[in-house]
Amino acid sequence: MEKLKPEKEIQRAKSEILRRKLKIRDLFQNLDSLCAEGRLPESLFDSEGEIDSEDIFCAKCQTKVLATNNDIILCDGACDRGYHQLCLDPPLLTEDIPPGDESWLCPGCDCKDDCIELVNDLLGTSLSLTDTWEVSGKT
Known part of the structure; x- marks a missing residue:
């Protein structure tokens, strides 16, 4: 059996983290657009x-x-x-x-606030309701 190469595992993990960060960003972008209606x-x-x-x-x-x-x-x-x-x-x-x-908070902002709180708790970040999905160019 071929030995597990840590570099490949690390690269796979980094790719998965990036994929999930982009998915979270896309979800917040969608939520922002829903909150813009009206x-x-x-x-x-x-x-x-x-x-x-x-x-x-x-x-x-x-x-x-x-x-x-x-x-x-x-x-x-x-x-x-x-x-x-x-x-x-x-x-x-x-x-x-x-x-x-x-x-x-309206239902949209309340939902966004709950999501941000969960992300902050999980990742140790300090995002707020007034931040937009475009804030960071970093991934």
């Missing part, structure tokens, strides 16, 4: 990042219509999107809206 245009925000309430619309239904217990809540993640409480699945009840300065 984004509020940057032109609506002033120099301090504030937006006039009359310019806010729902990323899902694309309307600005408000009703009792169906306000539009803005995501505190990186996506710049708002959602009617009842357009979310499951709907966001008024009593479940975080009070005061507590943040709320």
